[in-house]
Each structure stands twice: as structure tokens, then as C-alpha cells.
Amino acid sequence: MSAWSQFIAIVKRDLLLEWRARELVLGMLVMTLLTLLIFNFAFDLSGVQRAASGSGALWVAIVFATLLGWGRAVVLDRQEGAWEGLLLSPVERPVIFIAKLVSMLVFVTIVELVALLVLAVLFALPVLQPGVLVVVGLGTLGLCTLGTLFAAMTANVRSREVLLPALLFPLAVPVVIGAVRATTLELNGFTGDAAPWKSLLGGFAALFFALGALTFGSVTEE
Amino acid sequence: MATVKNTVRRPATAAWLSVLAALSFLSVALSVVLIFLYAPRDVDQGEVQRLFYLHLPAAWLAYLSFFIIFVSSILYLVRGHARWDRLARSAAELGFIFTTVVLLTGSIWGRPIWGTWWTWDARLTTTLILWFIYLGYFLLRAYVADPERGARYAAVLGIVGFVDIPIIHMSVRWWRTLHPQPIVVRSEGPAMPPEMLVTMIVTLVAFCILYVFLLAVKYRIETTRDEVMELRGTLEQYG
Amino acid sequence: MTTQVDRNDATQLGHDPVLTARALTKRYGWRTVLNRIDLTVHAGECLAILGPNGAGKTTLLRLLVGLVRPTSGSIEWFGRPAGDFGPAVRAQLGVVMHRIMLDPELTVAENLRYYARLYGVIDAAERIRALGEELGLTDRLSDRVRSLSRGFQQRAALARALLHRPRVLLLDEPDTGLDIASRIRLVDLVERFCADGGTVLMTTHAPELAIQLAQRAIYLERGRIVWSARGRDELDLHLRIQPRLVTV
Numbered sequence: 001m002s003a004w005s006q007f008i009a010i011v012k013r014d015l016l017l018e019w020r021a022r023e024l025v026l027g028m029l030v031m032t033l034l035t036l037l038i039f040n041f042a043f044d045l046s047g048v049q050r051a052a053s054g055s056g057a058l059w060v061a062i063v064f065a066t067l068l069g070w071g072r073a074v075v076l077d078r079q080e081g082a083w084e085g086l087l088l089s090p091v092e093r094p095v096i097f098i099a100k101l102v103s104m105l106v107f108v109t110i111v112e113l114v115a116l117l118v119l120a121v122l123f124a125l126p127v128l129q130p131g132v133l134v135v136v137g138l139g140t141l142g143l144c145t146l147g148t149l150f151a152a153m154t155a156n157v158r159s160r161e162v163l164l165p166a167l168l169f170p171l172a173v174p175v176v177i178g179a180v181r182a183t184t185l186e187l188n189g190f191t192g193d194a195a196p197w198k199s200l201l202g203g204f205a206a207l208f209f210a211l212g213a214l215t216f217g218s219v220t221e222e
Numbered sequence: 223m224a225t226v227k228n229t230v231r232r233p234a235t236a237a238w239l240s241v242l243a244a245l246s247f248l249s250v251a252l253s254v255v256l257i258f259l260y261a262p263r264d265v266d267q268g269e270v271q272r273l274f275y276l277h278l279p280a281a282w283l284a285y286l287s288f289f290i291i292f293v294s295s296i297l298y299l300v301r302g303h304a305r306w307d308r309l310a311r312s313a314a315e316l317g318f319i320f321t322t323v324v325l326l327t328g329s330i331w332g333r334p335i336w337g338t339w340w341t342w343d344a345r346l347t348t349t350l351i352l353w354f355i356y357l358g359y360f361l362l363r364a365y366v367a368d369p370e371r372g373a374r375y376a377a378v379l380g381i382v383g384f385v386d387i388p389i390i391h392m393s394v395r396w397w398r399t400l401h402p403q404p405i406v407v408r409s410e411g412p413a414m415p416p417e418m419l420v421t422m423i424v425t426l427v428a429f430c431i432l433y434v435f436l437l438a439v440k441y442r443i444e445t446t447r448d449e450v451m452e453l454r455g456t457l458e459q460y461g
Numbered sequence: 462m463t464t465q466v467d468r469n470d471a472t473q474l475g476h477d478p479v480l481t482a483r484a485l486t487k488r489y490g491w492r493t494v495l496n497r498i499d500l501t502v503h504a505g506e507c508l509a510i511l512g513p514n515g516a517g518k519t520t521l522l523r524l525l526v527g528l529v530r531p532t533s534g535s536i537e538w539f540g541r542p543a544g545d546f547g548p549a550v551r552a553q554l555g556v557v558m559h560r561i562m563l564d565p566e567l568t569v570a571e572n573l574r575y576y577a578r579l580y581g582v583i584d585a586a587e588r589i590r591a592l593g594e595e596l597g598l599t600d601r602l603s604d605r606v607r608s609l610s611r612g613f614q615q616r617a618a619l620a621r622a623l624l625h626r627p628r629v630l631l632l633d634e635p636d637t638g639l640d641i642a643s644r645i646r647l648v649d650l651v652e653r654f655c656a657d658g659g660t661v662l663m664t665t666h667a668p669e670l671a672i673q674l675a676q677r678a679i680y681l682e683r684g685r686i687v688w689s690a691r692g693r694d695e696l697d698l699h700l701r702i703q704p705r706l707v708t709v
Contacts (some may be wrong), residue, residue: 369490
């Protein structure tokens with residue numbers, strides 16, 4: 001029972017469950033598209049300034065979608081005590097952390113691809129270029145590392161729907177700032193200027209990946 | 223972690239605590255005298271500049287508190303002794319209060335100078351986010367039913383939060399410097415006259431002594447609280 | 462103030478202790494759920510944990526398997542250092558609790574294959590087939606767990622618990638809500654497990670189950686071991702004297 005085969009088993013199971021129920025991805029997708037729609041009426045997503053407002057709208061949509069996703073994922077995972085079954089098995093806690101992170105990344109990536117398509121088609125934003133995709137990837141990674149840790153922490157806590165964002169939002173500020181700035185710069189063609197932001201996002205993701213994996217064990221015991 | 227040590231020992235009556243109390247009272251009194259009678263009136267900013275003498279030490283203590291939370295949290299997760307959690311709880315309460323003071327003094331001090339109640343200055347913004355992290359820290363403890371579990375979760379938050387603070391500050395600073403500011407915020411003048419410098423240092427030291435005193439008192443209160451809970455538990459069992 | 466009886470009278474079976482719990486305490490704030498429990502279990506023992514609702518039976522089990530952290534006290538499994546609930550320990554425990562710990566949206570077979578990979582069971586397919594036969598699940602292996610009755614769900618949970626050939630089986634009120642057929646299979650299975658040298662810890666409300674399966678029993682009340690019995694006769698005696706066990 002290598003850590004790798006356990007990791008694959010958990011991710012496969014998460015993906016299979018989602019394929020059967022299709023709750024998470026659809027829910028996040030609806031949330032994302034509605035957010036983009038509302039943003040279009042709140043700010044001008046098709047005007048001259050649309051690179052800035054477009055990337056802002058994109059990242060707000062991603063943040064809210066991941067929040068919703070984590071809230072649901074954590075509940076779905078704990079049906080019939082399946083989560084405890086996982087905890088009782090001989091899987092090391094960091095492996096569970098990484099597996100949950102990867103599963104969520106898969107779901108969020110699917111949602112983001114659709115969102116990017118919508119931005120490209122409906123708002124004529126050049127989002128489907130490598131620079132933007134890299135930023136989206138790094139930003140999502142940062143959000144999800146924090147999300148995995150705190151979603152597990154707040155899973156069985158009162159007022160989880162309020163507590164998770166209350167904990168996550170302040171901590172995720174660097175990701176939001178960095179991702180929005182970098183996306184705007186990339187959309188406007190200033191790839192060089194976006195580089196420091198990308199390093200920030202990458203460093204953030206790496207740091208909290210490590211911290212998350214280390215502290216996940218403390219968060220999974222009752 | 224083999225055994226969890228959650229027993230409470232009665233804190234000894236501390237003569238040193240009374241000494242500390244007297245010392246903090248005297249030093250704060252001294253700094254008040256210096257702030258209002260010794261330090262000169264600022265040429266540009268007027269009387270309101272005196273708030274700065276409170277603002278800077280409060281900021282220092284707000285961040286120091288979080289550092290204490292950080293260290294205690296690591297020790298709590300590694301060693302498991304309740305005393306580290308008590309220290310974190312005490313530092314958190316003080317830290318939250320001082321963070322609020324920083325935000326309030328910053329705002330009031332800034333109003334006549336900048337014309338607005340708030341500016342997204344890098345340091346002030348980071349302190350605002352710190353305030354929200356503190357808030358999250360208390361909410362987490364409040365909502366988790368089991369105190370031991372709450373302590374453990376809070377410790378994780380304390381560690382993650384503290385590591386995040388410099389990153390938050392960096393990202394906010396880059397965000398602000400890449401956006402031209404209509405108002406340039408200077409929290410220190412080009413060269414502080416020696417009287418101001420002395421007042422600043424004395425106030426800083428005074429507040430540090432006050433902080434240690436308050437932390438010690440708060441820690442003792444938390445110890446007593448834990449003790450009461452243990453006694454109540456024992457009573458419940460045999461009642 | 463009640464005293465704990467029969468603490469370390471453990472020489473009977475002559476094996477090394479599989480589990481040693483010392484002064485195990487769990488408190489939630491000021492509420493004490495378990496109070497200084499001392500327990501030693503030897504290989505091959507079948508121990509019944511009895512007691513009224515709220516006595517702390519389930520909490521005790523959850524502490525022993527590492528799902529909940531004790532407030533104080535220590536737990537040693539298989540002679541390993543106290544508090545070690547690492548993979549080596551968990552791989553040897555099979556746990557059945559009130560919740561079946563299976564994904565309702567997956568089939569029985571899918572669930573078992575998943576756990577087989579988590580536990581590193583080499584002959585997974587064969588093992589699943591064999592357990593399916595033993596537990597009468599063969600026809601239901603491709604059914605979603607959601608569609609099964611409580612009895613069949615519990616059988617599937619048992620299959621999950623036994624998949625990796627654990628040394629110790631821990632059951633939390635396994636007979637609750639079971640139909641007769643499932644109950645019979647449960648008893649059979651536990652008996653066979655014990656006969657093969659496995660260790661069993663079982664909490665139960667039903668004294669008959671305890672008498673049928675257990676060689677040892679402890680009675681928990683308000684977080685403390687009030688009495689313990691060794692051997693069927695002693696157990697029978699205690700249960701006849703103990704009126705409260707009947708009121709559930």
C-alpha cells in the first residue's frame with residue numbers, strides 16, 4: 001500500500017462520486033456564471049476598461065465558487081461516515097491532504113475553463129493565452145491549498161458557512177490581489193510586469209501547500 | 223502525542239506582579255506627561271500628531287501578540303501542554319485590543335491630515351486584515367464545541383496566519399506602489415526632533431511594560447478559569 | 462464513590478496485551494464523558510463493553526481507534542509507544558460503527574475495492590468475492606449502498622472491516638436495527654473471528670449478545686467501569702443482579 005496508490009485511490013473515488021452525483025461541478029459552474037453575469041451589469045465588462053474589471057470579475061467568481069465547492073465537498077465527503085472510514089485506514093494525513101487538494105483542483109479547473117471561455121466569447125477578452133492560464137493555475141492552487149486545510153477544519157463546526165469564509169478571506173488576500181493584478185497585466189500584454197506577481201502566487205501556493213500538509217493531521221482529529 | 227497534560231497548578235501569589243503593576247502605572251504616567259508637556263507641537267500636523275505616540279507602540283504590540291500566538295501555537299501542537307494554549311488565548315485578546323487601537327488612532331490621526339477617515343496605506347491595510355484574522359481566531363474558538371479541539375484548530379490558524387502576514391503586507395505594498403497615491407502618507411517626519419524621539423521611546427517602553435503586566439494578569443485569569451472548569455468537572459462526576 | 466474492579470487481572474490468556482489503556486479520560490469542557498478508564502485486552506479475547514445510553518461506550522471506542530484525542534491518559538496498541546495511531550496500528554484494526562463508513566452513491570464492490578487499495582490488500586478481488594459469500598452479499602455487490610436495507614448495509618460494513626484481515630475487530634452496537642438473518646450472520650462471523658485467534662471489542666446493549674460472544678465484559682456507567690466479569694458464569698451472574706442493564 002504505497003502512498004501513491006492510496007493517493008490515486010482517493011482521487012479516483014472523489015472523481016467517480018462526482019461523476020455519479022454531479023453536484024459539485026454544476027453548483028460551482030452555476031455560481032461562477034451568475035457572478036460573471038451580475039458583474040457585467042454592475043461594472044462594464046465590455047467597455048474599454050474591461051481587462052481590469054474582467055479579471056476582477058473572474059477572480060471574485062472563482063473565490064465564491066471555490067468557497068461553495070468546499071462547503072459542499074466537505075458535507076458530501078462525510079455522508080455515512082465515509083470520511084471517518086478514510087481516517088481509520090492506514091493513509092498518512094499529508095497524503096489525504098494532497099489527494100483532497102488534487103480532487104478539488106480538477107473540479108475547479110473544469111469550472112474555470114468554462115468561465116474563461118465565457119469571458120473570451122461574450123466579453124472579447126484574450127484570456128486563452130498561456131500567461132493568463134498560468135496565473136489562473138497558480139492563483140487557484142493557492143486558494144485551494146488554504147481551502148483544503150480550513151474546509152477540513154470547519155467541517156464539523158457550527159456555522160461552517162460563515163466561519164469558512166471568515167477564516168479564508170483575510171488569509172487569501174495576497175492571492176486575490178496578485179491574481180487580479182497579474183491577470184489584468186497579462187490581458188493588457190504586459191507579461192514582464194506580471195512576473196513578480198506570478199512569483200508571489202507561486203511562492204504562496206508552495207508555502208501553504210507545505211504548511212497545510214504538515215498541519216492537516218492536527219485538524220482531522222476530533 | 224502520548225499523554226495530554228491538561229492539569230492546572232495554582233499560580234503562586236506574585237509579589238513581582240504588584241511590582242510590575244506599579245512600574246507600568248508609573249511609566250505610562252511618565253509617558254503621558256512627556257506626550258503632552260514635553261514633546262513639542264508638530265509644525266505640520268498640529269496637536270493631533272500626539273496620537274502617533276500611541277499609534278506606534280500599539281502597532282508594535284499588535285504584531286508582537288501575534289508572534290506570541292505563533293510561537294505558543296507551535297509549542298501547543300508539538301508539546302500539548304495547556305499552558306501554551308492559555309498564553310495564546312491571552313496574547314490574542316490583548317493583540318486584538320491593540321490592533322483596534324492602531325486602526326482607530328490611525329484613522330483619527332489621519333482625518334485632519336489626509337481629509338479622509340481611511341487610506342489604503344500598506345501598513346494600515348495589513349493591520350486591518352490582521353484585525354480580521356484575530357476576529358476569525360475568536361470566532362473559531364467560540365464555535366468549536368470542544369475546548370481542546372478549539373485550541374488545536376486555533377493553533378493551526380495562528381501558525382498559518384502569522385506566516386501569511388508578511389506575504390499580505392508585501393502584496394498590499396506592491397498593490398499600492400503600483401497605483402499612484404493621491405496622498406503620500408508619512409508616519410515619520412524627515413527628522414524627528416530629539417524631544418519627540420525621547421517621548422516616543424519612553425512611551426514605547428512604557429507600553430511594553432504595561433503589555434507584560436496585562437499579559438501576566440490575563441494569563442492568570444485564564445489559568446483560574448481552567449481550574450474552575452476542572453473543579454466543576456470533578457464536582458459533576460461525584461455530585 | 463464507586464471503585465474499579467478487576468483492573469489488571471490479565472494473566473489468564475497468557476499472551477502479550479494487544480491493547481493497554483491507562484487512566485483514559487475524555488472531557489468536553491467541564492463535562493466528563495470518560496473518567497480514568499484502565500483497560501487491558503489480550504490477543505484472542507472477546508470483550509463486551511456494556512452500559513446504558515450515555516455511559517461513554519461509543520466515546521471509548523472512538524478514543525481507542527484514534528478518531529478522538531483523549532483529554533488525558535494513554536493508549537498503547539500492540540506494544541507500540543503510547544499514542545501511536547500510525548498506519549502500522551490502523552492497518553490491524555477493523556472497525557464497525559453505527560455509521561457504515563461507505564459511500565452511499567457507490568456500489569458495494571466499488572466501496573470495497575476503494576478500501577482494498579487504501580489498506581493495500583493484494584488479493585482484493587478474491588477477498589471481496591470470499592467475504593461477499595460469507596456475508597451473503599454476492600447478489601448485492603453491484604448495488605449502490607444507498608439502495609440496501611440496514612441489514613445489508615451493516616453486512617457490507619462488516620466486509621469493509623474484515624477486508625484487510627485485521628487482528629482486532631472493534632464493533633459499536635453492531636446489532637442495532639438488524640434483522641434476524643443479518644444478526645445471525647453477525648454472530649457467526651464474530652464467533653469465527655474469535656475462534657481464529659482474533660481479538661474483539663464490542664459495545665452492546667443486548668446482554669444476550671454479550672453472553673453469547675464474550676469471554677470478558679466490562680460495564681460502563683457515567684464514564685467509569687463499574688464492574689467487570691471474566692467468564693460466562695460471572696457475566697451471567699452480574700447481568701442477573703444488574704437490573705439497570707435491561708432498561709435501555
